[in-house]
Amino acid sequence: AQSVTQLDSQVPVFEEAPVELRCNYSSSVSVYLFWYVQYPNQGLQLLLKYLSGSTLVKGINGFEAEFNKSQTSFHLRKPSVHISDTAEYFCAVTNGFTGGGNKLTFGTGTQLKVEL
Amino acid sequence: DVKVTQSSRYLVKRTGEKVFLECVQDMDHENMFWYRQDPGLGLRLIYFSYDVKMKEKGDIPEGYSVSREKKERFSLILESASTNQTSMYLCASSLAGISSGNTIYFGEGSWLTVV
Numbered sequence: 001a002q003s004v005t006q007l008d009s010q011v012p013v014f015e016e017a018p019v020e021l022r023c024n025y026s027s028s029v030s031v032y033l034f035w036y037v038q039y040p041n042q043g044l045q046l047l048l049k050y051l052s053g054s055t056l057v058k059g060i061n062g063f064e065a066e067f068n069k070s071q072t073s074f075h076l077r078k079p080s081v082h083i084s085d086t087a088e089y090f091c092a093v094t095n096g097f098t099g100g101g102n103k104l105t106f107g108t109g110t111q112l113k114v115e116l
Numbered sequence: 117d118v119k120v121t122q123s124s125r126y127l128v129k130r131t132g133e134k135v136f137l138e139c140v141q142d143m144d145h146e147n148m149f150w151y152r153q154d155p156g157l158g159l160r161l162i163y164f165s166y167d168v169k170m171k172e173k174g175d176i177p178e179g180y181s182v183s184r185e186k187k188e189r190f191s192l193i194l195e196s197a198s199t200n201q202t203s204m205y206l207c208a209s210s211l212a213g214i215s216s217g218n219t220i221y222f223g224e225g226s227w228l229t230v231v
Contacts, residue, residue, distance in 0.1 A: 009156065036222075043120070043206060043222035044159075090158060103149065103174065104220060108158035 002027040002093050006107035014115055015083055021076040021110045023065075023091030033074040034092040034104065035065055044090065050074065061085070086114045119143075120223040122207050128229045135194040137226050139207030148190035149208040149220070150174075150182060159206065165190055166212065197230045204228075 005024045013019045025031060032051050036044040048059025055067040065076045074091060088111050092104040123138040141148065147166050151159040151174075161174030163182040171182050179201060183191045190209075194201055205226045211218040 006158075041224075043224045044208075045222070046219050049219070103161055103164055105161075106151075106159040108156060 002031065002095050002105050004091050004093050004105055004107035006091055006110050008110050009108065010111045010113065012113045012115060013081055016080050018079050019077065019081050019085075019112065021089050021091075021112065023074045023076065023107060025072050025074065025091075025093045027093060027095050029095045031093050031095050033065075033067060034094075035059065035063070035074075035076050036090045036092060036106075037061075038088045038090065038109075040087070047076070047089070081112070081114050083114050083116065085112060087112060120207055120209050120221050122205075122223040122226045124226050125224065126227045126229075128231060129194075129197050131198060131230055133194075133197045133230075135197050135228065135230075137192040137194075137205055137207075137228070139190045139192070139209075139223060140188050141190075141209040141221070142188065143209070143211075143221075144187065145209040145221075146187075146212040147210045147220075148184065149210075150180075150190065150192045151206040151208065152176065153204040153206055153225070162192065162205075194228075197228075199230050202228060202230045 003026050034049045035047040038044045048057045050057045050067045058064045063078050088109045090109050091107040094104050120141045129135050149164040150162045153159050160176050165171045165184045181193045207223040208220045210220040
């Protein structure tokens with residue numbers, strides 16, 4: 001079975017400061033990892049994904065994440081946040097062996113609040 | 117652009133009613149999903165379908181059923197709505213094989229309140 005832990009339910013940060021949103025996973029096989037963002041009253045939008053290759057993955061809106069197999073982590077970072085980054089962020093994992101649908105397992109989410 | 121459309125954004129239903137949540141995607145995706153989103157619990161998979169008339173239970177299927185008669189449409193059915201099914205419901209779709217790099221696309225969600 002696979003699972004995802006997002007330890008921080010809320011992260012407040014000032015505008016133009018750096019931010020890191022933490023994600024740890026558990027799986028007995030190889031994993032594929034994703035970060036999604038949800039703006040208020042909207043569905044989820046893919047930020048970035050790790051499938052294989054380079055462990056540093058760059059996504060949209062200046063976000064990046066690093067896959068660390070030894071620490072089973074996939075933390076999301078941005079060097080300088082903007083007020084428009086205020087949203088909820090979800091980490092998700094699939095091992096690709098869960099049947100024809102390749103379903104994703106999501107974490108509980110981290111609410112990023114950017115303040116002026 | 118991929119579009120996943122959920123027909124109702126906001127619904128209020130009474131306990132015991134049969135409720136249908138409809139979802140349509142316009143990109144010929146094989147996979148379709150229904151998730152439930154609750155504060156502090158994240159997204160939990162209710163059911164998914166990888167082909168017409170095919171369905172598999174997710175993590176919390178109890179109290180729900182689904183129907184996929186056409187490739188583009190995936191319906192979530194609450195046979196007898198209860199107050200603990202008050203939630204945000206998200207539909208999603210993707211091409212087969214997420215691990216091959218195919219993205220899951222989400223609709224905007226349906227807020228269901230059961231009174």
